[in-house]
Amino acid sequence: MSGLRIVYLALAIWGAVHPMYWFVTFWQTEGWSLRLLIDSWYVNAGSTGLVWDLTIAAIALTVWVIAEVWVRRNWLGLLAIPATFCIGLSCGLPLYLFLRTRAV
Numbered sequence: 001m002s003g004l005r006i007v008y009l010a011l012a013i014w015g016a017v018h019p020m021y022w023f024v025t026f027w028q029t030e031g032w033s034l035r036l037l038i039d040s041w042y043v044n045a046g047s048t049g050l051v052w053d054l055t056i057a058a059i060a061l062t063v064w065v066i067a068e069v070w071v072r073r074n075w076l077g078l079l080a081i082p083a084t085f086c087i088g089l090s091c092g093l094p095l096y097l098f099l100r101t102r103a104v
Helices: 003-030 034-040 045-072 075-086 087-102
Strands: none
Touching: 003 034, 003 087, 045 075, 045 087, 075 087
16 A cells, blocks of 8 residues: 555544544533534534535535546445545545545
């Protein structure tokens, strides 16, 4: 495995673990409510802007993944879509780059 692929994999793991740590910390403090977590993302204009920034980037990544999977038939790349929307862009993007750079 190349050094670049190792970096992508490490970033995908970090992008999965670090945000989930904060989500679980929030839920342990505030209760296990997804609705309350989402509401907390919109507490001010700065956090609302960040949510929209990440949402638009996640949609762009999804379009790119689908377009490339359609052409390259690298079906494993589709795993990046649920990773992006269930964990976050910080996991989905490096995961897709990791899967995309494997030998086909």
